[in-house]
Amino acid sequence: MGIIFFSGFCVDYIGKTCFTWVGTRPLVHISEPAMIREVLVNYNTYQKPRGGNPLTKLLVRGLVDLEGEQWVKHRKIINPAFHMEKLKHMIPAFYVSCSEMIGKWDKLLTQESSCEVDVWPYLQTFSSDVISRTAFGSSFKEGRKIFELQREQARLVMKAINSVYIPGTRFLPTQDNKRMKEINQQVKGSIKSIINKRVVAMKAGDASHDDLLGILLDSNYKEIKQKGNSNFGLSIDDVIEECKLFYFAGQETTGNMLVWTMILLAQHSEWQTRAREEVLHIFGDKKPDIDGLTHLKVINIIFNEVLRLYSPVASFRRLIHDESKLGNFTLPAGTLIQINVLIVHHDKDMWGEDANEFNPQRFSEGVSKVTKGQAAYLPFGGGPRICIGQNFAILEAKMALAMILQRFSFELSPSYSHAPHAMPTLQPQFGAHLILHKH
Structure with a gap:
């Protein structure tokens, strides 16, 4: 899928945690469930970014x-x-x-x-x-x-x-x-x-x-x-x-x-x-x-x-306002974090070799069973x-x-x-x- 090509490229050739630049601001891509859980649970530390195109406020x-x-x-x-x-x-x-x-x-x-x-x-x-x-x-x-x-x-x-x-x-x-x-x-x-x-x-x-x-x-x-x-x-x-x-x-x-x-x-x-x-x-x-x-x-x-x-939603972002530790990484204030939902949902390490195939049976025992309680289904x-x-x-x-x-x-x-x-x-x-x- 073209919409996740760049993020997928980063994961394939650099790793599940990598960073790129958005102008002068670092953007950290994360696809590890443990790191994703940390970001989602600590919502006061990892907040939704402000700025961007102000016209979005007309919708959301x-x-x-x-x-x-x-x-x-x-x-x-x-x-x-x-x-x-x-x-x-x-x-x-x-x-x-x-x-x-x-x-x-x-x-x-x-x-x-x-x-x-x-x-x-x-x-x-x-x-x-x-x-x-x-x-x-x-x-x-x-x-x-x-x-x-x-x-x-x-x-x-x-x-x-x-x-x-x-x-x-x-x-x-x-x-x-x-x-x-x-x-x-x-x-x-x-x-x-x-x-x-x-x-x-x-x-x-x-x-x-x-x-x-x-x-x-x-x-x-x-x-x-x-x-x-x-x-x-x-x-x-x-x-x-x-x-x-x-x-x-x-x-x-x-x-x-x-x-x-x-x-x-x-x-x-x-x-x-x-x-x-x-x-x-x-x-x-x-x-x-x-x-x-x-x-x-x-x-x-x-x-x-x-x-x-x-x-x-293919991905969503969070922003840290103060220096924070995420996993083994220390991130400076102002860092953007991108959770690549579609990449996590298509990760063969989590979902198996048929991760890109339609197989509803994988959920026959519930979401928590197949994800082993990890933040891998978002x-x-x-x-x-x-x-x-x-x-x-x-x-x-x-x-x-x-x-x-x-x-x-x-x-x-x-x-x-x-x-x-x-x-x-x-x-x-x-x-x-x-x-x-x-x-």
């Missing part, structure tokens, strides 16, 4: 961008929204969004028993609809509009990130800069309007607590009431940034997981058959429910293997800052895959071109062209 702020006490406060308030008991109430939203996607595929197959479909844009729309429904509930249509704006914003920001950034150029009145500013104002205004209406409903005792926004506002209110000071809660601007993050992280993670799963199951028909047999055994042709979804063992190990081979990061929405993403993906397998079988189209591409998450650059068959 909120919980993932915070450190120290601010991060602790936000995490505590947001946590209740992702408890499994709360996620159970979101199953109907998953079902409705997936039914709409499947309905579109059914229409394509009205005249023929099979047809070629690029499933990637459909899966993106599905996962964005899920976020719109689960984040804002009854304000779903407003939420969908917000997502469409965020998707346009992501394209503009990535275009800027992939070009040479000259400090100050974001203030120039270019067409892209004006549009990014306009989108940011529209998104903030729309979310603020939804929040204000929800706050009024809460005060009147008439608010829903079954969607992410309702749970977040309720948790925030309880924290403020318990501490007796609004400084202990989130401001309206904080809530807006967390809602924007719901969109970006939620859509990217699940959409990516599903598209690579369908591609791999199209290549490995025996695993597609096993997964379908499990789904039909548990649900038949009935609507999947939460109890059945938690018993999908074959699909669970398939997802584990998909996330190993095609982790949403699709959602690790340590205290592990992705807060991982259960949401996996539950949503299970529902979608179960419903797809109930209705369709699929194989790769001759027009499919395999090109994993980091944008910024790992996506199929030229789409996912499959041949769908009615099952």
Whole structure:
């Protein structure tokens, strides 16, 4: 894969721990699980880097961008929204969004028993609809509009990130800069309007607590009431940034997981058959429910293997502010550390000679068994800052895959071109062209 070629070259020819330069700043590449664990656990020492292109703040702020006490406060308030008991109430939203996607595929197959479909844009729309429904509930249509704006914003920001950034150029009145500013104002205004209406409903005792926004506002209110000071809660601007993050992280993670799963199951028909047999055994042709979804063992190990081979994030970085010792190395202040997730996930010393092959069976006894408890499996990061929405993403993906397998079988189209591409998450650059068959 081109996206990890340089890091892979360093590992092959220099070693699992090596360094390069980013301008005048040293960048240490690490792929040893023991060192990775040390970095992830000691998150106050190894913090997320600041700087870079400031336009990224238009997409990613909120919980993932915070450190120290601010991060602790936000995490505590947001946590209740992702408890499994709360996620159970979101199953109907998953079902409705997936039914709409499947309905579109059914229409394509009205005249023929099979047809070629690029499933990637459909899966993106599905996962964005899920976020719109689960984040804002009854304000779903407003939420969908917000997502469409965020998707346009992501394209503009990535275009800027992939070009040479000259400090100050974001203030120039270019067409892209004006549009990014306009989108940011529209998104903030729309979310603020939804929040204000929800706050009024809460005060009147008439608010829903079954969607992410309702749970977040309720948790925030309880924290403020318990501490007796609004400084202990989130401001309206904080809530807006967390809602924007719901969109970006939620859509990217699940959409990516599903598209690579369908591609791999199209290549490995025996695993597609096993997964379908499990789904039909548990649900038949009935609507999947939460109890059945938690018993999908074959699909669970398939997802584990998909996330190993095609982790949403290829790598991530940390920065040390003071001289620190990492493993046998003493690193000066200002050193960047890069954890190369895909390299760790494809390491033959950890995963065996078939590390580059699709073999879900390796996870048959669980993740901790195959990794021997080491920090070698990082699709959602690790340590205290592990992705807060991982259960949401996996539950949503299970529902979608179960419903797809109930209705369709699929194989790769001759027009499919395999090109994993980091944008910024790992996506199929030229789409996912499959041949769908009615099952």
